[in-house]
Amino acid sequence: MLMMDIGFIGLGRMGEPVAVNLLKAGHRLHVWNRSHAAAQRLAEQGAQIAPAPEDALKCEVVFSMLADDRSIRSVLIDSGILAQAPKGLVHVNMSTISVAFAEELAGYHEQRGLAYVAAPVLGRPDAAAAAKLSILAAGPASAIDRIQPLLDRVGQKTWRLGEIPAHANVVKLGANILLASAVETIAETAAFVSSHGVAASDLLEVVTNSTFPGPVYQGYGRMIVEDRYEPAGFKAGLALKDVRLALAAGDDRAMPMPLASVLRDSLLDALAHQEGDKDLAVLGRVARRRAGR
Amino acid sequence: MLMMDIGFIGLGRMGEPVAVNLLKAGHRLHVWNRSHAAAQRLAEQGAQIAPAPEDALKCEVVFSMLADDRSIRSVLIDSGILAQAPKGLVHVNMSTISVAFAEELAGYHEQRGLAYVAAPVLGRPDAAAAAKLSILAAGPASAIDRIQPLLDRVGQKTWRLGEIPAHANVVKLGANILLASAVETIAETAAFVSSHGVAASDLLEVVTNSTFPGPVYQGYGRMIVEDRYEPAGFKAGLALKDVRLALAAGDDRAMPMPLASVLRDSLLDALAHQEGDKDLAVLGRVARRRAGR
Amino acid sequence: MLMMDIGFIGLGRMGEPVAVNLLKAGHRLHVWNRSHAAAQRLAEQGAQIAPAPEDALKCEVVFSMLADDRSIRSVLIDSGILAQAPKGLVHVNMSTISVAFAEELAGYHEQRGLAYVAAPVLGRPDAAAAAKLSILAAGPASAIDRIQPLLDRVGQKTWRLGEIPAHANVVKLGANILLASAVETIAETAAFVSSHGVAASDLLEVVTNSTFPGPVYQGYGRMIVEDRYEPAGFKAGLALKDVRLALAAGDDRAMPMPLASVLRDSLLDALAHQEGDKDLAVLGRVARRRAGR
Amino acid sequence: MLMMDIGFIGLGRMGEPVAVNLLKAGHRLHVWNRSHAAAQRLAEQGAQIAPAPEDALKCEVVFSMLADDRSIRSVLIDSGILAQAPKGLVHVNMSTISVAFAEELAGYHEQRGLAYVAAPVLGRPDAAAAAKLSILAAGPASAIDRIQPLLDRVGQKTWRLGEIPAHANVVKLGANILLASAVETIAETAAFVSSHGVAASDLLEVVTNSTFPGPVYQGYGRMIVEDRYEPAGFKAGLALKDVRLALAAGDDRAMPMPLASVLRDSLLDALAHQEGDKDLAVLGRVARRRAGR
Secondary structure (H helix, E strand, O other): OOOOEEEEEOOOOOHHHHHHHHHHOOOEEEEEOOOHHHHHHHHHOOOEEOOOHHHHOOOOEEEEOOOOHHHHHHHHHHOOOHHHOOOOOEEEEOOOOOHHHHHHHHHHHHHOOOEEEEOOEEOOHHHHHOOOEEEEEEOOHHHHHHHHHHHHHHEEEEEEOOOOHHHHHHHHHHHHHHHHHHHHHHHHHHHHHHHOOOOHHHHHHHHHOOOOOOHHHHHHHHHHHHOOOOOOOOEHHHHHHHHHHHHHHHHHOOOOOHHHHHHHHHHHHHHHOOOOOOEHHHHHHHHHHHOOO | OOOOEEEEEOOOOOHHHHHHHHHHOOOEEEEEOOOHHHHHHHHHOOOEEOOOHHHHOOOOEEEEOOOOHHHHHHHHHHOOOHHHOOOOOEEEEOOOOOHHHHHHHHHHHHHOOOEEEEOOEEOOHHHHHOOOEEEEEEOOHHHHHHHHHHHHHHEEEEEEOOOOHHHHHHHHHHHHHHHHHHHHHHHHHHHHHHHOOOOHHHHHHHHHOOOOOOHHHHHHHHHHHHOOOOOOOOEHHHHHHHHHHHHHHHHHOOOOOHHHHHHHHHHHHHHHOOOOOOEHHHHHHHHHHHOOO | OOOOEEEEEOOOOOHHHHHHHHHHOOOEEEEEOOOHHHHHHHHHOOOEEOOOHHHHOOOOEEEEOOOOHHHHHHHHHHOOOHHHOOOOOEEEEOOOOOHHHHHHHHHHHHHOOOEEEEOOEEOOHHHHHOOOEEEEEEOOHHHHHHHHHHHHHHEEEEEEOOOOHHHHHHHHHHHHHHHHHHHHHHHHHHHHHHHOOOOHHHHHHHHHOOOOOOHHHHHHHHHHHHOOOOOOOOEHHHHHHHHHHHHHHHHHOOOOOHHHHHHHHHHHHHHHOOOOOOEHHHHHHHHHHHOOO | OOOOEEEEEOOOOOHHHHHHHHHHOOOEEEEEOOOHHHHHHHHHOOOEEOOOHHHHOOOOEEEEOOOOHHHHHHHHHHOOOHHHOOOOOEEEEOOOOOHHHHHHHHHHHHHOOOEEEEOOEEOOHHHHHOOOEEEEEEOOHHHHHHHHHHHHHHEEEEEEOOOOHHHHHHHHHHHHHHHHHHHHHHHHHHHHHHHOOOOHHHHHHHHHOOOOOOHHHHHHHHHHHHOOOOOOOOEHHHHHHHHHHHHHHHHHOOOOOHHHHHHHHHHHHHHHOOOOOOEHHHHHHHHHHHOOO
């Protein structure tokens, strides 16, 4: 694998470990972040600090991992810098953004001769650090082929979801609704069995050893059983963001989503009680609170 | 293991294969069923047909696996026969019944010197036939100890949930809410991604190979992806029965259960469209129908 | 109007004022109540105390106004006394009971040559005292004709809903779902506008003077605006009872009822916080609590 | 009252009749509309056609009644014309917009020395034509005082909701949630009683003559009873727009809104079945469809 010049915009909780893994692979990284501290940490490991976002675009490939539509729009579009990026640039957008904006971005790049790959990820910061992310990639096959060796350094598996970038965002939202809904269900059933004097751990032990193996029921189940929601792997506030995006994308297609609506209300209940920075598992506390327990 | 005389009441889709497994283990079975055909099939494999339910009670142990509270109450209580069963009888009730009735039954047995073990199961008829059920057992430890060898012949694992029989029923309902909720979530997210032009199988492939391994997401996911709901392993109508029981048990403890309420409404939607005998996975069709797809 | 001998069973918060109004009309009342105090109060106003429920049945007409299915079943059916009531007796059942039980009762009376009129009422105890109840009556026309003069003394209007008694119960439940849903909506919108710094009274003033005149939006609105839920005209716990009955009756017809499910969960939330004896308007507090306000 | 020069931007189903009423009052109207036909109709009644939106701003007062945030932003803000409007202009915005945008607009005007009055209305196009709208007005008292004579010509009553313009939008959304929720409840209970063989008209007759007088229960009730959803006074698609705005405004304040979520899903169900242009009462059909009726 050839060493590449890679721009990297957005060194948040997820972006930083991803960037570190690209750096470890031997690439030349040009990093930019709104606040300086994270960029400085990367520099100490060998990255170049890009003085401005446009400097990160003067590469073969640029990764972006920003918080939301608004950040991407502000840094890359409204600033005009993406419009002036060199033809042929491959933009790998790992940010979780709305489906509507993903569609807009795909068109924006295409008109300007830029390759756009949507590559949102499944996994928490610890998975990012361990290069164990699941990457959902969609966009022009040739572009994905070119960056696949990079994706292989930051994730354990890349799921290729076709040529339409927004499809990767759709799958990401679907996966996170599945996740949040599983957690809400654990919360509700744990409170339910407790109300009848049964230890929630008894229920969890049964199902995680039979119908529901795997990390979600086990990990979130344990936090709910222990009523312990810190440290937060996936914050309730961030999960709510994804639920909102799914509801909006469903709304665009006239799709009733009653479960997602319940998730939204329960997560808002958490936020209303200052629990937005707790782990998503805090839904366990929301369920108990409503039941007066 | 000593050969025992075992009564068996209720040879429905689940009861019959359980009884067959006890028979295969070499026990003397005295079977009773409301309709004769199933009893006849057992007789052909060596069971005795009990002329009346009370004849099945004249054993060391009697299993019951009837449809609901009403059946149990009618056959065993209102008939007066359980009140006259020999002291020391162990009644193993595998029926899915309400928590309130489970509590009533426990008291009823105790007053009459009978041992009552609640032993509802997780698993479909094919799991029952293969002796792969998960058994949730609660009741007097000595009684469970005595019948454990029997349970070992009909299930792959017995979860012991303490001395209070109703606790087993509570866990059973909790487990089935987890199941139905997972299926509803798959249904909703599958319809969601489809509405954006993404194959539901793409979503399912991602999550069953990462966050959600195990039989539920795989098996029900496949049925929903294929829009195929027969043969029915777990009928929508039976799942609704369990959701109702959970809601009632939650209601008894002033427990709001918004997800269970969504499940109830979606399952009623299925019933209203003559889909009650389809597999629970038919929730996939309900979600698509609401979205006009 | 001729003076009649009237039995009256059940002198609770609603039954007592209804009985008083019949007494004031000059009829001979034979009252029975589980606890003696209320019967004693009636006796002081001229009623006869029936030593046992069956004594109240030895009349031309008997009114019953008991708490629920269970009470009616226990006092009148399981006791065997209704089966021995004189042919020709008109039983006017004002109790709020399940639709299924209403159907069972209709058949029970018919088989025994008794006339059964379902006559549940709309209105709080103060309306009962003022003889301003709305009476929903269904049953044999000739029987209703006969008791109409009595109904005219306890209500301001009788709605005749046909020959099938259960239909009156169905309409009663429908009306109470409309009521509880209006209150829940006021609760939710009041919390909503408050969260944006708008006085809930501003919203209520607008709508009660335009789109939503009438006692419900005004009366419940005021309680919610004032966050004052006592004295309780219609207790949250009793409203929940009606919501449960409606859900059960809907379930019998495979009717999804998502709003009723929300009502159920919010009322359970109230109960879980020891607010079941507060007025139904306490849903206003539930909405605010979930929003952390 | 002095005759004024009034700009009017947006001559849709609601805007046109409002503009006509201002014209009838003798004012000089300068109208602009994206499509020409409506402006032409106004011109035939004596209005001036403004060649461009900015021409409508060169007045003492300008009314705007556009479809949504996007239209207002595009026509007035992004175009830059509002920034150049004459100091002292009073902008009366009757459009139904998001609360967040209402707050943004208030700040935008204030910075530029323009007076901003939010004046969303309650009422259908026929009420607008009859000058019977309910107007919800908020903004600087002096500005509202100045335009009050104008408001009096287009509405039957102006509710003054304080100095913060967004508060009028909040109340508007609250009122429309109350409306949509009442209609959904009628839909659900009508389907419920029908499923038990009771005519929905029986239920409606009872409640509109007792607990729920007024136009909503009567008018929408009749449409649902008759299963007739055209002509559409208030389209389902427009009601959904308001529900979305309320949910978004609630979300901003961490406000769970379970009823509004149910409304959203039911309205999406309508849209998914090509019923978005039917009257809001089409929720009656949605409820029946889910129940297979």
